[in-house]
Structures are given as structure tokens and as C-alpha cells.
Amino acid sequence: MPKPKIAFYWCASCGGCDEAIVDLAEDILGVVEAVDIVLWPVAMDFKKKDVEAMPDKSIVATFLNGAIRSSEQEEMAHLLRRKSQFLIAYGACAHLGGIPSLANQFEREQLLRYVYEESPTTVNESKTRPQCSVKNNGHAVTLPELRHVVRSLDQVVEVDYYIPGCPPTPKITKAAVGALLEGRLPPKGSVLAPDTALCEQCPRKSSKPTDLGFTQFKRPHQARLDPELCFLAQGVVCMGPATRGGCEAPCIGGNMPCSGCFGPTSRVRDQGAKMLSSLCANVAGKEEKDINGVLSGIPDPVGTFYRYALARSLLRRKVDLPAPAKQTP
Amino acid sequence: MNAASQQAWNEGNAKANASCQTQRRRLTIDPITRLEGHGKIDIFLDDQGDVEHAYLQVPELRGFEVFSIGRPAEDMPQITSRICGVCPTAHHMAATKALDDLYQVQPPPTARKIRELVYNAFMVEDHALHVYILGGPDFIVGPQAPPGQRNVIGVIQKVGVEVGKKVISMRRRLRELIAYFGGKVIHPVLGLPGGVSKGLKAEDLPPFKQLARDTLDFALFTRQVFNDIVLKNPDYVKLITSDTYTHRTYYMGMVDADNKVNFYDGLIRVVDPGGKEYAKFPVRQYREFIAEHVEPWSYVKFCFLKPLGWHGFEEGPQSSVYAVAPLARLNVAQGMATPQAQQAYEEYFNTLGGKPIHHTLANHWARVVEIIYAAERIVELINDPEITGSDLRLIPTATPSVGIGAVEAPRGTLYHHFETDANGLITKANLIVATQNNAARIAMSVDKAAKGLIQKGRVSEGLLNMIEMAFRAYDPCFGCATHSLPGHLPLRVSIYDRRRRLVRQLAQS
Numbered sequence: 001m002p003k004p005k006i007a008f009y010w011c012a013s014c015g016g017c018d019e020a021i022v023d024l025a026e027d028i029l030g031v032v033e034a035v036d037i038v039l040w041p042v043a044m045d046f047k048k049k050d051v052e053a054m055p056d057k058s059i060v061a062t063f064l065n066g067a068i069r070s071s072e073q074e075e076m077a078h079l080l081r082r083k084s085q086f087l088i089a090y091g092a093c094a095h096l097g098g099i100p101s102l103a104n105q106f107e108r109e110q111l112l113r114y115v116y117e118e119s120p121t122t123v124n125e126s127k128t129r130p131q132c133s134v135k136n137n138g139h140a141v142t143l144p145e146l147r148h149v150v151r152s153l154d155q156v157v158e159v160d161y162y163i164p165g166c167p168p169t170p171k172i173t174k175a176a177v178g179a180l181l182e183g184r185l186p187p188k189g190s191v192l193a194p195d196t197a198l199c200e201q202c203p204r205k206s207s208k209p210t211d212l213g214f215t216q217f218k219r220p221h222q223a224r225l226d227p228e229l230c231f232l233a234q235g236v237v238c239m240g241p242a243t244r245g246g247c248e249a250p251c252i253g254g255n256m257p258c259s260g261c262f263g264p265t266s267r268v269r270d271q272g273a274k275m276l277s278s279l280c281a282n283v284a285g286k287e288e289k290d291i292n293g294v295l296s297g298i299p300d301p302v303g304t305f306y307r308y309a310l311a312r313s314l315l316r317r318k319v320d321l322p323a324p325a326k327q328t329p
Numbered sequence: 330m331n332a333a334s335q336q337a338w339n340e341g342n343a344k345a346n347a348s349c350q351t352q353r354r355r356l357t358i359d360p361i362t363r364l365e366g367h368g369k370i371d372i373f374l375d376d377q378g379d380v381e382h383a384y385l386q387v388p389e390l391r392g393f394e395v396f397s398i399g400r401p402a403e404d405m406p407q408i409t410s411r412i413c414g415v416c417p418t419a420h421h422m423a424a425t426k427a428l429d430d431l432y433q434v435q436p437p438p439t440a441r442k443i444r445e446l447v448y449n450a451f452m453v454e455d456h457a458l459h460v461y462i463l464g465g466p467d468f469i470v471g472p473q474a475p476p477g478q479r480n481v482i483g484v485i486q487k488v489g490v491e492v493g494k495k496v497i498s499m500r501r502r503l504r505e506l507i508a509y510f511g512g513k514v515i516h517p518v519l520g521l522p523g524g525v526s527k528g529l530k531a532e533d534l535p536p537f538k539q540l541a542r543d544t545l546d547f548a549l550f551t552r553q554v555f556n557d558i559v560l561k562n563p564d565y566v567k568l569i570t571s572d573t574y575t576h577r578t579y580y581m582g583m584v585d586a587d588n589k590v591n592f593y594d595g596l597i598r599v600v601d602p603g604g605k606e607y608a609k610f611p612v613r614q615y616r617e618f619i620a621e622h623v624e625p626w627s628y629v630k631f632c633f634l635k636p637l638g639w640h641g642f643e644e645g646p647q648s649s650v651y652a653v654a655p656l657a658r659l660n661v662a663q664g665m666a667t668p669q670a671q672q673a674y675e676e677y678f679n680t681l682g683g684k685p686i687h688h689t690l691a692n693h694w695a696r697v698v699e700i701i702y703a704a705e706r707i708v709e710l711i712n713d714p715e716i717t718g719s720d721l722r723l724i725p726t727a728t729p730s731v732g733i734g735a736v737e738a739p740r741g742t743l744y745h746h747f748e749t750d751a752n753g754l755i756t757k758a759n760l761i762v763a764t765q766n767n768a769a770r771i772a773m774s775v776d777k778a779a780k781g782l783i784q785k786g787r788v789s790e791g792l793l794n795m796i797e798m799a800f801r802a803y804d805p806c807f808g809c810a811t812h813s814l815p816g817h818l819p820l821r822v823s824i825y826d827r828r829r830r831l832v833r834q835l836a837q838s
Contacts, residue, residue, distance in 0.1 A: 012391060016414020016515040023504070023515070069391065099411040102396040111392035115630070116623050119394060120746070120759050122630065123620040123639065131625045143628065167414065167515050219753075221403040221428070221521050224722060254512020254519055255526040259407065299754055303400045307408075 004060040004181065007039035007051075008090075009080060011073040012100050012150065013066030017091040020167035021063075024174065034181060035060075048076075051083060059083050061180055063090040063163070067100045067311060068151045072144040081157040086180065088192075092166040092261045094153040095191075096271075097311020099166070101150040104310050104317035105302060108148050152312045162191040165247060166261035166308055172246050193246035195266050198258055201245045204230045212282040217297025220256060231257040235297070237304055242268065242275035261308045270314045272305030372779050378786025383779040384626050384772075394758040402431055402729060402753045406520040409745065409760070417516045418451040418507060419738035419763070422593070423745040425520030430613070431732025431747060432725030434523035439718030443525050445593045446710040447510050447517070448736065449703040452592055453544055454503040455739040456655075456700045460551060461496045464693055464801045468559045488554060499547050502540050509533070524722035531717045541704075541711040545669075548704035552673055555697045560680065569690040570681065573781050574799060576644045577602040577687050578770055579634060579651035582658035583737045584609075589666040590658050590702060592737040598661040599634065602646055604685040607634075612735040615744050619761055622769075631769040632761065642773045650773070653741025653766040654803060655695030660685035665698065667705035673698045689774055692802040729753045738763040740804050767803050774799040 010018060018040075038059060039051060062084040068074055081087050092098040103111065116122060116129050132145050153159050163176050176192040179185060186192070199205055208230040218235045225231070231238035231252075239260035240252075251258055264271035279298075285291045298304055306313050372383040393412055400408065406424040410417035422444065429435065436444065459465070461484055470483035485493035504514040510527055511517025519525045529537070559565045568574070584598045585591040599608040599618065608618055620635035633639050637649035644650065651657070659678075665671040677698055678684055681691055710716060733746045741763035748757040764771075778799050 014411050014414035014417070016411070016417065019414045019515050023501075099408060100391050100396075102400075102408075103392050106392070106395050106398070111395045114395050115392060119621070120616055120757070121619055121621045121632075121635075121761060122623065123635070124623045128623045128625050130623070130628045143626065166411070219401060219403055220526075221432075221523070221725060221753075224724065225526060227527070250508070250512040251518045252512075254510065254517065256512060256518040299752055300400050300404075303404060303408075 003034060003036040005038045005058060006035045007059050007062040007080065007084065008037070008041075009039060009062060009064045009076065010041060011064065011066030011077065011094070011153075012069040013091065013093050013098075016167040017065035017093075020091075020170065020173065024170035048079075051079060054083050056082050057085050059085070061086040061088055063088045064153055065089075065091040065094050065167075067093040067097050068147075068153065068156045069100065069103075070144045070146055074147070074156055077153060077156050086160045087153075087157065088176070088180075089153040089159045089162045091168055092164060092263065092308040094159075095162045095164050095312070096263050096309035097150055097152045098308050101152070101309075101311035102303065102307070104149050106318065108146060112146075149317045150311050155311065160188055161185075162189075162263075164191055164193050164244060164262040169247050169250075171248070191244065191263070191266065193244055193262060196245050197265060198240040198243045198245040198247070198249060198262070202230075202240055202249050202252055204228065204252060207233055209233050213284040214279065214282050214294055215284045216294055219297065219299075225255050227255050237279070237298060239271075239275060239305075241278050242271050242305075259307050260305070263309055263312075271309050272302075272313055272315070275305045276301070372783070374783065374786065378784070380776075380780045380783050383776040394760055397747075397755045397758040400755050402428055402732070402747055402749050402755055403522065405745070405747060405755070405758075407516065407518060410516045412760070412762070414515050416451075416455060416738055416740070416763075418448065418511070418514075419736055419743055420745070421511075421517055421520050422448055423734050423736045423738075423743045424747075425522070426594070426734030426736065427732040427745040427747050428520070428522035428734070429732070430734055431729045431749065431753075432522040433727040434723045434725045436524040437718070437720040437723060439528065439715050440524035440721045442710050442713055442716050443510055443529065443721075444520070446707060446716065447507050447519065448593050449706045449710070450503045450506045450544075452703040452739060453548070453700055453707070454500045454507075456696050456703070457496060457500055457547075457551070459739070459804045460555075460693065460696055460700070461493075464696075464804060467798050467801060468565060468693060469554070471565075487558070492554075495547065495550075499544065503544065506537060506540060509537075521722065522725050526721070528719055528721050529717050534711070534717060537711050541708045545701075545704040545708050548701045549669065551700055552697055555694065559694070566680070569688050569694075571688075573778060574689045574774070574802070575687045576650075576652075576689065576770055576773055576777070577646075578644050578648060579607060580657035580660040580685060581651050581653050581742055581766065582661040583735065583742060584662050585666060587666070588663040590662040590664075590699070590737075591666070592699075592703065594736075597735070597742065599651065600661050600685060602644070602648070602685070602687070604660070612744065613733050615733065615735070615746070615761065619744075619766075621761070621765070629768050630765060631772070632766045633769065642769055642776065644773065650769040651766065652770045653763060654692060654739070655699050656686060656689065656692040657741065658737060659695045659698060665702050667702050667709070669705055670698055670702035673701050689770075689799060689802045692804070696804075740764050741766050764803070771800065771803050774803075 008018065008021065062080045064077065064080060064087065066073070068077060089095045093100060112129060117124055117127055130143055132143050163172060165172065172193050179192065199208060207228065212232055214235060216235055217237055220236055223234065223236065225236065226234055236257050238257035240258045242264060243258055243260045244262040244265045247262055260271060264274060268274045283291055283294050285294055302310065306315065310316070373381045375381045393409060397405065397408060405428065406421045409424045410421040412420050466484055469487050474483065507517060508514040510525065511519045519527055579599055579601055581597060581599045583591050583595045585595045588598065597610050597612060597615065598606065601607045610618060618635055619632055621630035621632055622639045623630055633649040634651055640647060640649055642650065659674060665674045677694055678686070681688065728751050729749045731748050733744065735742060735744045743763050744761040746759040747755055749755055
């Protein structure tokens with residue numbers, strides 16, 4: 001019997017997800033022997049036309065990491081969807097938009113103008129911009145188009161499963177690959193990680209007070225961080241209560257609060273709103289002035305509560321950004 | 330296929346090739362990641378079939394500088410590490426140092442030493458990845474070996490499976506050290522203005538002492554491998570010093586007070602193509618020396634020396650193009666701060682014939698010299714009594730306004746520059762990233778290799794290898810360069826006729 005075909009692919013990502021797979025290489029040698037990796041740009045050669053030539057659904061599973069920003073990424077997502085039985089959004093960017101989707105608070109024009117004209121070291125008197133198609137000394141050179149908004153994978157194509165994290169841990173990756181190969185699959189659309197909040201597996205859980213009663217929020221650089229005590233008990237925002245567990249709290253182990261990369265549990269539609277409501281219910285003050293004072297310790301709510309999930313959230317993007325359309329950057 | 334149709338096929342093929350060669354053509358050298366765009370080369374031929382120009386393109390942009398606006402400065406080490414999952418520690422550390430500057434706060438000695446320890450561990454594991462897995466196959470297996478063998482499997486066959494295991498286990502253990510302090514190795518969390526979030530417990534020290542010794546052994550072993558396989562082979566040395574891989578540019582790198590190589594802290598030194606000091610400046614003055622040039626055909630910006638002005642993709646004394654990374658760091662320094670690395674440094678310059686070395690492929694050797702330095706520095710730091718100290722933070726009190734920090738990333742000098750309001754929220758960010766400093770020189774290397782190899786319409790089979798080698802020596806990371814996507818770049822050459830029909834394809838199998 002031929003081995004099942006597996007693919008890995010990257011879109012708007014940092015490469016950390018691919019490094020995460022490399023990192024567990026020793027552990028998954030058995031898995032690698034059990035499958036035929038047909039596509040993995042970071043490690044192997046491939047041609048797009050090879051993928052196009054494969055029969056539809058001939059790849060058992062494609063693990064796609066990265067958000068979708070450019071026309072090329074979108075095209076590749078559609079192609080791999082067609083060729084794969086299971087399309088798996090791997091890592092926070094494919095799952096929720098990730099950190100690159102914080103760009104959805106800004107217009108594309110602002111981004112391009114800053115990078116190519118306004119940044120302090122740019123020297124560009126002629127205001128040259130990269131062009132999708134340009135004639136340079138008679139040579140027609142092309143670049144892909146940048147879309148107006150960053151999208152999670154499931155905002156572009158249908159996704160079967162999600163593996164969360166920035167990046168996903170070796171343990172949940174191994175568990176997910178195992179489940180896939182053995183056909184032990186949960187309902188379509190599931191996130192392949194434990195469905196409980198991070199607090200449940202936090203080593204500091206016992207020090208989390210039942211009534212938090214925040215009188216102020218401290219930013220991490222403003223306070224000495226107790227290495228044993230629940231961050232919320234220290235008045236430092238920790239995304240643990242609104243974030244799915246499964247990572248085994250490595251950031252807490254580094255004595256820094258959770259920033260939410262595993263996204264919400266299945267019972268929560270919007271991770272940021274969940275966290276906001278959980279914190280606000282615990283603000284000690286009752287008068288607007290007092291409440292404002294407490295909340296001034298969280299000066300960037302979007303970046304704090306939606307750091308990895310803006311694209312996939314109810315907010316999604318700045319409202320006046322144009323919808324995706326043909327345009328030259 | 331029978332003989333007659335075989336003959337017809339061959340004739341047709343020859344005709345197509347001949348007609349193609351008489352036309353002006355366009356070649357696309359396409360990394361395997363063309364479709365999401367890590368880097369792409371278009372080569373244009375003239376009517377004679379000679380190269381007019383080769384364009385190295387980086388086709389994506391994520392815009393970290395813009396979407397950092399409004400965010401708390403203290404989040405920058407974690408947000409900017411997402412520029413690159415291959416070298417997150419470099420971005421994390423550069424941003425953390427920018428925060429020290431922003432809040433005018435110096436970390437206590439223990440915190441500084443922990444940062445430097447983590448940073449040198451990162452340099453060794455990242456350089457080792459390149460020496461053995463990404464770049465090494467070109468030399469260890471050999472540039473003339475069939476492409477199918479020029480990979481990590483080929484390396485293991487040549488040096489033995491035990492060595493392969495050693496490399497993997499060394500990298501894993503060094504990455505565990507980074508994770509001990511940073512929580513995670515991919516996107517660590519230890520950096521705060523004025524210190525680090527976590528210290529080293531005395532009871533956890535012994536295994537790290539063993540790791541430090543093993544790392545130094547590994548570094549010296551790597552030097553031996555390089556000596557035996559590369560330096561004892563006159564053909565390799567000839568290749569390294571050949572004109573195809575030589576550019577006379579300026580060089581930039583970080584040095585300590587004695588002008589020795591330092592990855593974590595120091596002044597920036599620039600030497601001219603003759604090796605004379607052109608500038609030496611504190612990181613805070615980077616804007617006076619570095620500027621970025623925009624071309625319409627790439628999302629990457631090309632750095633040049635600002636006082637000299639942009640003169641195009643030129644080398645020599647009139648040029649303002651400079652290089653960074655191992656070759657450049659050794660060229661700008663006057664030695665290494667540790668004894669075994671100093672010895673290796675002297676051997677490097679004696680063998681290649683004085684300073685500066687302009688041979689791109691010498692980057693591989695310079696990388697080995699740097700691994701030895703980083704390993705010796707790890708030994709020093711782990712045996713420093715202060716490393717297990719408990720004073721990890723100085724809590725900032727100053728009102729923030731501007732913070733600029735830099736480190737030497739494996740791929741070159743990396744600058745993070747943040748401006749904030751009085752509440753420490755970002756109002757402006759500017760990032761000059763390692764590979765971006767090298768972007769102009771890399772583009773020149775591509776152009777030179779193309780011009781050297783394509784003549785009268787004949788595209789040499791060696792083109793792919795030669796360009797790949799020129800690329801790999803830089804260990805380029807276009808993810809960093811556009812703050813967009815990473816890419817160690819296996820390449821593909823596609824040759825199209827004027828109507829964009831695929832005529833021929835060269836690829837690594």
C-alpha cells in the first residue's frame with residue numbers, strides 16, 4: 001500500500017512553524033517513515049505544476065501555516081485545498097490571522113507610504129514604489145499584489161482542523177499527526193488541542209484568587225514579577241483565562257504572562273471580548289473615574305486582547321478598509 | 330518511443346532551442362517558494378543572448394513598523410520576534426536593547442550576562458545549522474557533486490552518521506538552554522527593559538556547564554572538519570577566491586572597545602574596500618550612516634552608506650554598497666576576544682591573503698571562526714560566578730522618548746529603533762534588518778554569476794549551482810529583509826521564450 005501523502009506549506013508567516021516541525025524531527029522520524037512528504041518548501045524542492053498535476057484529494061493532509069495577505073498566497077491556498085482531503089491550519093497565523101493581522105488596523109496605503117517614503121532611513125525623492133508590474137530599462141518585472149486585509153486561512157478556503165500556537169508545540173503537533181494517521185478524528189472544524197483554559201494547567205493555578213478585584217493594572221516592565229504567584233493576582237494582564245491550554249505554559253515558565261497565542265476554547269467566539277469581560281467584571285472601582293484609572297494600565301486593548309486573533313475576531317479589521325479588489329500597490 | 334520518433338523529437342527540440350537562442354529571452358530563477366514569494370530572480374537577455382540584467386526580487390511585505398504603532402514599547406521584543414522564526418532571538422534581543430535605551434536603564438551584571446549567554450547559544454546553533462545543513466553541502470559534499478547529493482544526507486554520508494547525530498543533539502541542547510531562560514526557543518519572552526524575566530538557579534547550573542564544554546569541543550571539531558575537507562582541497566580554495574564570487578565593497582559590523590568582534594554589544598565599525606576605517610559610531614547614530622534605497626521591482630529596500638549617496642549596484646571605491654555578516658564582521662574587527670577564535674582568525678586571514686577579504690564564499694569559513702568565539706564566550710559566561718545572581722532587573726523610571734538598539738544577528742547587523750509618547754506607546758518604528766544590509770551585494774552577486782555563466786544564449790547547467798552557492802554563502806533571510814517571510818532558498822531556474830513558454834528547467838532534485 002502506498003504511504004499517505006502529506007504536505008507542509010507556508011504563507012504570510014515567520015518560518016517559526018516550520019522551525020517547530022524541524023525541532024521535533026528526531027521525535028517524528030517514525031511518522032516521517034510512515035508518510036510521503038510531497039511538499040515542504042523549507043526543506044524540499046517542488047514545482048507548483050507538480051502539485052497541479054496531482055489528482056484532486058490525493059494529498060491526505062496539508063498543514064498550512066501563515067496568514068493570507070498576497071494574491072499568490074490566496075492562489076496557493078485554493079490549490080492545496082483542492083488537492084487535499086484534510087486542510088489543516090497550522091499555527092496562530094493560519095488559525096486566527098496571527099500577529100501579521102494586527103496590520104488590519106492600518107490601511108495598506110499607510111503601510112506602503114511609511115515603508116517606502118516616510119521611514120527615517122528611506123531616501124526616495126522620486127517616491128518610487130514597488131509595482132505589481134513595472135518596465136525597468138525595457139524589462140517587464142512583476143510582483144504579486146498585496147491585499148488590503150490579512151485573513152486567516154478559513155476566511156479564504158474551507159479548513160478541516162486547526163492546530164493552534166505561535167508556534168504549535170511539538171507535543172500537540174505529534175498528537176495531531178498521530179490522530180490523523182490513525183483516523184481518530186474529532187468533528188470537522190475542531191481545534192486539535194485540549195479544550196480547557198490555560199489556567200487549568202498553569203503551575204501557578206493555586207495562587208489565583210477567586211475574587212481578583214483589580215485596583216490597578218501594571219505593565220510587565222513596571223513591576224518585579226513574582227516567579228510563583230498568579231500574574232493576575234499581581235495585577236499583570238495574563239491571557240490565561242481566555243486562552244486555550246495545551247501549550248503547558250512555557251511563557252509562564254519564563255516568568256512572563258500568557259499573551260494568548262493558542263486562541264480561544266470552543267465555547268468562546270471571540271477571545272478578546274471574553275478576556276475583556278472577564279477583567280472588567282473584576283475591576284474594583286464602581287465610578288467611571290476609578291474604572292478609567294484602573295484601565296489606563298491597559299493602553300493597547302487590541303494588541304493585548306487580540307494579539308494573535310484580530311483577523312478571526314468580531315472586530316476583524318478597521319471598518320473603512322476597502323474590500324479586496326484589483327489594485328496596484 | 331521508437332527511434333524515428335525519438336529523432337523527430339530531438340530535432341524539434343533542437344530547433345526550438347535554436348530559435349529561442351536567437352531571441353531576446355527572459356529567465357526566471359525561482360525559489361521553491363515562488364508562489365508565496367520568498368525571493369525570485371528574473372534574468373533578461375539581449376539579442377545576442379548575453380545577460381543585460383538580473384533582478385533579485387523579494388515579493389512580500391508585512392509592515393511590522395506600521396502595525397507596531399500604538400502598541401506598548403515593552404511588547405516589542407515579543408512582537409518583532411515574529412518577523413522571523415528562524416532568528417527570533419536576534420529580533421527579541423535587538424528590541425530589548427532598544428528598550429534599555431528608551432528607558433535609559435542598564436541591566437544589572439547578572440541580567441546582562443544571561444542575555445549574552447542566551448545570545449551566544451543562539452549564534453552557535455544558528456551558525457551550526459548553516460555550516461552543516463544549509464550551506465555546508467556545497468563544500469563538505471562538494472560543489473561538483475550531483476545536486477541530489479548536495480544535501481544534509483550527503484553531508485552525513487561524507488562525515489559519518491555520528492557527526493550528523495552530534496549536530497542535531499548539539500543544536501537541541503543549545504535550544505533547550507535558550508528555552509530555559511526564554512520560556513520558548515521560537516519566540517522567547519525573557520527580554521524586558523533593564524533586565525531579564527528569569528534567572529539561573531544554582532542547582533540547574535551543572536548540566537549547563539557540561540553543555541558549555543561540549544559546545545566548545547563541537548566548535549573545535551567543526552574547525553577540524555572545515556580544515557580537512559575544505560582547506561586541504563586546493564580546488565575549493567581556488568573556488569573561494571575566484572573572481573565570480575568577489576566584490577570589493579565596504580563592510581560593517583559591531584566591535585567591542587578593543588575592536589574585537591562582539592555579537593551582543595559595542596560600536597559599529599565600517600571599513601572601506603581597502604580595509605581602512607571609514608566610520609565608527611555608536612548605534613544611536615545609525616541614521617547618519619545608513620540609508621535605504623527603493624527599487625520598483627522588489628519589496629525589499631537596499632541599504633547603502635548615507636554620506637556617500639546611492640550610486641547603484643556598484644563595487645569599488647566609488648560604491649556606497651556595504652556588506653554585513655561573518656565575512657564583514659571579521660573584516661571590520663582587529664581580532665577575536667577569545668584565544669582559540671583568535672588563532673582561527675589569524676589562520677583565516679593568512680590563508681586567504683590579508684585584509685579585507687572580498688570573497689563571498691569566505692563567509693562559510695568566517696562562520697566557523699565565529700562559532701569558536703561564541704562557544705568560548707559561553708564557557709566564560711557559564712563559569713562566571715555572577716551568572717546565578719538574583720539581581721535581574723532595574724525597574725525603569727525615566728520618561729521614554731527614543732530608543733535604539735542593535736545586535737549582530739547571524740546574518741548581520743540588526744537595528745531596532747522605536748519612538749514613543751510619554752506613556753511608552755510606539756509612535757514610530759524603524760527596523761534595519763540583517764539581510765537588508767546585504768541586499769545590494771546579494772543582488773550584485775546574482776548579476777555577476779548570471780553574466781559570467783550565460784553567454785551567447787547558452788545557459789550553463791552550472792548556473793543554478795553557481796547562483797545557489799553565491800546565495801547560500803550569505804545565508805540570506807528574506808523574511809527578515811522585508812520583515813515578511815523567511816527563506817533559505819533552494820533555487821529553480823526557469824527559462825522562458827518571449828511568449829513565456831517554458832523552454833527548459835534546471836532544478837535541484
